[in-house]
Amino acid sequence: xxxxxxxxxxxxxxxxxxxxxxxxxxxxxxxxxxxxxxxxxxxxxxxxxxxxxxxxxxxxxxxxxxxxxxxxxxxxxxxxxxxxxxxxxxxxxxxxxxxxxxxxxxxxxxxxxxxxxxxxxxxxxxxxxxxxxxxxxxxxxxxxxxxxxxxxxxxxxxxxxxxxxxxxxxxxxxxxxxxxxxxxxxxxxxxxxxxxxxxxxxxxxxxxxxxxxxxxxxxxxxxxxxxxxxxxxxxxxxxxxxxxxxxxxxxxxxxxxxxxxxxxxxxxxxxxxxxxxxxxxxxxxxxxxxxxxxxxxxxxxxxxxxxxxxxxxxxxxxxxxxxxxxxxxxxxxxxxxxxxxxxxxxxxxxxxxxxxxxxx
Amino acid sequence: xxxxxxxxxxxxxxxxxxxxxxxxxxxxxxxxxxxxxxxxxxxxxxxxxxxxxxxxxxxxxxxxxxxxxxxxxxxxxxxxxxxxxxxxxxxxxxxxxxxxxxxxxxxxxxxxxxxxxxxxxxxxxxxxxxxxxxxxxxxxxxxxxxxxxxxxxxxxxxxxxxxxxxxxxxxxxxxxxxxxxxxxxxxxxxxxxxxxxxxxxxxxxxxxxxxxxxxxxxxxxxxxxxxxxxxxxxxxxxxxxxxxxxxxxxxxxxxxxxxxxxxxxxxxxxxxxxxxxxxxxxxxxxxxxxxxxxxxxxxxxxxxxxxxxxxxxxxxxxxxxxxxxxxxxxxxxxxxxxxxxxxxxxxxxxxxxxxxxxxx
Numbered sequence: 143x144x145x146x147x148x149x150x151x152x153x154x155x156x157x158x159x160x161x162x163x164x165x166x167x168x169x170x171x172x173x174x175x176x177x178x179x180x181x182x183x184x185x186x187x188x189x190x191x192x193x194x195x196x197x198x199x200x201x202x203x204x205x206x207x208x209x210x211x212x213x214x215x216x217x218x219x220x221x222x223x224x225x226x227x228x229x230x231x232x233x234x235x236x237x238x239x240x241x242x243x244x245x246x247x248x249x250x251x252x253x254x255x256x257x258x259x260x261x262x263x264x265x266x267x268x269x270x271x272x273x274x275x276x277x278x279x280x281x282x283x284x285x286x287x288x289x290x291x292x293x294x295x296x297x298x299x300x301x302x303x304x305x306x307x308x309x310x311x312x313x314x315x316x317x318x319x320x321x322x323x324x325x326x327x328x329x330x331x332x333x334x335x336x337x338x339x340x341x342x343x344x345x346x347x348x349x350x351x352x353x354x355x356x357x358x359x360x361x362x363x364x365x366x367x368x369x370x371x372x373x374x375x376x377x378x379x380x381x382x383x384x385x386x387x388x389x390x391x392x393x394x395x396x397x398x399x400x401x402x403x404x405x406x407x408x409x410x411x412x413x414x415x416x417x418x419x420x421x422x423x424x425x426x427x428x429x430x431x432x433x434x435x436x437x438x439x440x441x442x443x444x445x446x447x448x449x450x451x452x453x454x455x456x457x458x459x460x461x462x463x464x465x466x467x468x469x470x471x472x473x474x475x476x477x478x479x480x481x482x483x484x485x486x487x488x489x490x491x492x493x494x495x496x497x498x499x500x501x502x
Numbered sequence: 503x504x505x506x507x508x509x510x511x512x513x514x515x516x517x518x519x520x521x522x523x524x525x526x527x528x529x530x531x532x533x534x535x536x537x538x539x540x541x542x543x544x545x546x547x548x549x550x551x552x553x554x555x556x557x558x559x560x561x562x563x564x565x566x567x568x569x570x571x572x573x574x575x576x577x578x579x580x581x582x583x584x585x586x587x588x589x590x591x592x593x594x595x596x597x598x599x600x601x602x603x604x605x606x607x608x609x610x611x612x613x614x615x616x617x618x619x620x621x622x623x624x625x626x627x628x629x630x631x632x633x634x635x636x637x638x639x640x641x642x643x644x645x646x647x648x649x650x651x652x653x654x655x656x657x658x659x660x661x662x663x664x665x666x667x668x669x670x671x672x673x674x675x676x677x678x679x680x681x682x683x684x685x686x687x688x689x690x691x692x693x694x695x696x697x698x699x700x701x702x703x704x705x706x707x708x709x710x711x712x713x714x715x716x717x718x719x720x721x722x723x724x725x726x727x728x729x730x731x732x733x734x735x736x737x738x739x740x741x742x743x744x745x746x747x748x749x750x751x752x753x754x755x756x757x758x759x760x761x762x763x764x765x766x767x768x769x770x771x772x773x774x775x776x777x778x779x780x781x782x783x784x785x786x787x788x789x790x791x792x793x794x795x796x797x798x799x800x801x802x803x804x805x806x807x808x809x810x811x812x813x814x815x816x817x818x819x820x821x822x823x824x825x826x827x828x829x830x831x832x833x834x835x836x837x838x839x840x841x842x843x844x845x846x847x848x849x850x851x852x853x854x855x856x857x858x859x860x861x862x
Binding site for chain 2 (some may be wrong): 196219264267268270271272274275276277278280283287290291316336400401402405412447455457458460461462464465468469472
């Protein structure tokens, strides 16, 4: 379809998206702020990828999973165990198998996807709120297991992973821009992959199951199998994010997958909106900006509170923002954006549009 | 099916007959455990059974509140763990204020009132917080399960952060605030061991009192739910909310009662377990997980389910920690949290709604 055939909202969205992509693509070259390049934007890519797996499950499968952070962390731990070397100058924890990093990367993705398929199979006869509860227990169990099993991780986790990246990335600290573009490319690929998957027969069946599981079951579709596969696919996406996180931060510890981190990811997804994939990166970006710039010394001009609210830390503010978003707009920023186009002022534009937008 | 029975049968046989104590020379095989099998070391076995049953009593008190709320209103109260934690700290502050002994409080300095009054004050405090949560945030979202779960997650984030900022207040030495570990103290008369006259086992009276409280709560809940009019309405509401409403029953009032009682049970459980163990920030996640596992295993909306889930979970976690092989330094007791996953997987494979659960 040509741009003329798009609705006004689509035109605006695509123009904004193209602008944002160009800006992000040339950002490191502009040299404005290397802090933004190497911290905020890479972090946005990484957590956006993990959050997109959560939103994929929620928007197209009707399953809200709280296990995505844990799956990402598992991928990071597997990578750390396989790729790092021990001995003098090596990392202190882990198995130090010293595999080829590319091989370790593939193994981490495969193993995490397999764990996802197993966990998905156990939870596959549940959906909605039950699924949320079961996946939350996965997440907590993963945290305890990683914390207790000193052989593979232990409480302090594995460090120094950033020195054992594949040759085409190189040492992350020496070449941070390469990781930036890798994370950017993976982000684009994940987005394209999800958009593709949901248009395949599998994706359409999954959406049918989301809306009418009993009807789909009586039509002969294997409902638990589809849910299991969807969860496995989401585990793969989370593993991609987890591997990038391990390379970027250099270390993975049980503290990266504990309950507060799990909830942080959920907050990102909810801020973006659990209904559209784009929301994952928008939510991650907004969350990371808040996390970075709301400190105990910050004074927000109009609101006035300085970082600490009722003596609490950043988490109190996150909790309150999260609460407000859920109360005001349960479908997050993407929902607010959608409703902007349904107000009276913009109704005129909608009437001029050739056809109603197709349902997602 | 066969595999599941094989796993359970092997676990039983292992604990009863196969396990042996470690040889004096060190080392060991897959049969080596800390205590040896039930046949060889019956008094240790009996102690672990009692530990499991008494822990199950505490689990039941907390989780029955969670199950009551979930069964009736389909609200997954993710703030249940935070309520538990807050109740523990409130009870601790009151006990400290009453005894004025400071941090290292001896059991002999505490009389029965100085244990009961903190309990009697903490429970209504949490009940009021539950009431406010339900009336202000959950009531007008009735039926939107995911949104309610997200709201309670937001509340749990805020409450957990505020606890860290403000508790414990009353510490004679060491750091105030920061959610440091403190413990309540049982009254002095419970601080002794009882000879059970079975296998020469001496067992802590405090833990037996805990068991008694758990049984009392169970019987009380049963009488309330099955022998009173309010209980009848609640059970009707669990089965068919709309029909109950159509019969002219004010279901909103019933919801409020259930939420208040459920929150108060979290406070009761916190007071009991904080006296046995301790209370510290981070335990909100632990007890949320405990409640979730109990309810997932036992089934939603039934006190029998909560009791069965509590007993199974307590046995699996205690026996896992005591009877996994201990050959070498790294194997295998560290893996005990994975057994929780195995328990969930085994139950959900055959009963997707939990042991006593029914299709909603």
